[in-house]
Amino acid sequence: MRIGLIGLDTSHSEIFTRLLNDPKDLHYVAGATITHALPVFSEDLPISKDRFQHYKEIVENKYKVKIVEDVEMFMHNVDAVLLATVDGRNHLSWLKNIIHHQKPIFIDKPIVMSSAEMENVMDLSAKHRTPIMSSSSLRYAESIKNINARDFVSGYIYGPLPQQDAMPGYFWYGIHLIEMIVALFGTDISTIQKEKYAGKYEMLKLSFSDGRQVMVRGDYEWHDRFGGVIHYHNRVETFQLWKDERPYYANLLVEIVNFFETCLSPVSLEETAAIIKLIEQINGLDEFGV
Template sequence: MKQTILRRDFIRTTTIAGIGAAVLNNLPRSFGRSVLQNEMRVGIIGLDTSHSVAFTKSLNTPGKAAELQGFKVVAAYPKGSNDIESSVKRIPGYIEDVKKLGVEIVGSEEELLKKVDVVLLETNDGRPHLEQALKVIKAKKPFFIDKPVAASLSDVISIYESAKRNNVPIFSSSSLRYMESVQDVVKGKAGAVLGADTFSPATLEKTHPDLFWYGIHGVEILFSVMGTGCSEVRRVHTNNTDIVIGTWKDGRVGTFRGTRTGTHDYGGTAYGEKGNITLGPFKGYDNLLVQILEFFKTGKAPVVPEETLEIYAFMEAADESKRKSGATVSIESVIQKATKR
């Protein structure tokens, strides 16, 4: 699906798949070797999410697991959201939490980038992510960008395009992708996946597109087991639940159910040729952290950019379907619209 992407000082024709391939194929060959020589200094941007504290505890606590060795969080820039209360009120407490773990608090992103080798971009608010990511990319620091990648599909595309142009490794994923049961499906224990149903909370945040804020978790589970290739999306609403129905190019159907009330449960079912696998439960962040550290070692993202871009296009198409009273919306149409902004 080709689109013309206009971004500030350049116009070029590309494909979603091309974005991903270019990022992976143009990494510096010496990257993996150089970062393995010494303990890598990890910097965190954003102390307004529990992820920042969880990652720091795992990396900075003595006696950590072997797969977490060789990395330490050394600095953090705490500023996160300006106006999301649930994020802003966390910052003072999280500053104290990471300081107790030996982390230096710095006054700017630029100061942080001078002190670290790699970056965890953790700001809970996706709106400043483009500006923050561009600073990291300019500094040539490989980075993990936590959910949501951005607060618009257009910004998501811009971040990945900029990383590609500058040969900077980038990786994003929900921790739900690395639940053991989901990875069982990825490894083929259910055989070829014929379809899947997933669910997660989908709490609303007025500053973000509907599913970008929290529905991303269940959508990421869906794409983890179904793979890429969704062509169209339809969304329906019933009883405090939004259901998004995706049709893949090969005819398979995958659904995401976003719950608006109740407990924070995550899971679903993958339907395979060898049988069905129940997805869940979520047990913590360390499985994702292991993947992030391997990414920092190699410069190769375990989730290719085209899959991440399709996930956000899926959520944008779900919003567009809602605006159109449940009409079917193509993935290609929302990507084309986002690239014209």
């Protein structure tokens, strides 16, 4: 299967290409190859503009992916699309440019930047009969996949929460924390409280409709330590994603390739829409108790 990559402005472009295109890689994912890429980046977003040339050279020169400028030519030469620009603000516009080709599309996080845009995504998917999938790689981390938290009593989730003005609050890195929570505990959250601590981190208190609670700590300084503690009636379960033997990006790509082959997403757009709505609610909060 030939995959087209839109966006060369994020580490995901290098990681996805390496895992799919290099059979010698320890965590190689078979079944598909990235063959073409559209060299997309955002001029007004430093994390996009400043990294574009670096990742373009890797994808083009090391992995021999053909760089094309014409969207129609790009779509004609691929069977499925990874829409992986770092800038979630442009995902909906790119989707509108390609969805009429009716080829399965994976949209990297954040899928879009509002519930209104998400509704548009769902309408476009239905109208053009084009399957769409979006998921954080953390959902498929070994540590997460091996947990059945249905009978949890309470939980504590932690990880990085660096900020980007263009993708505020939990729309950028924080979306991974939210996706972990939804994957483990579901979306039946009734109340949310937030407290910020001296510009270093913030805490969320998520209360579910049945009274169970999950605390979330997001550190404003970036690091790779995602993890958590889950309490049950008679035991405690801990997990540390950075200690997993197999990288979660490889697990995600296995799911993506299967989605491209079957056109059946393991994560419904309805659940993705619930995640976007939850982020909007969190971003709209002020200090704890307000």
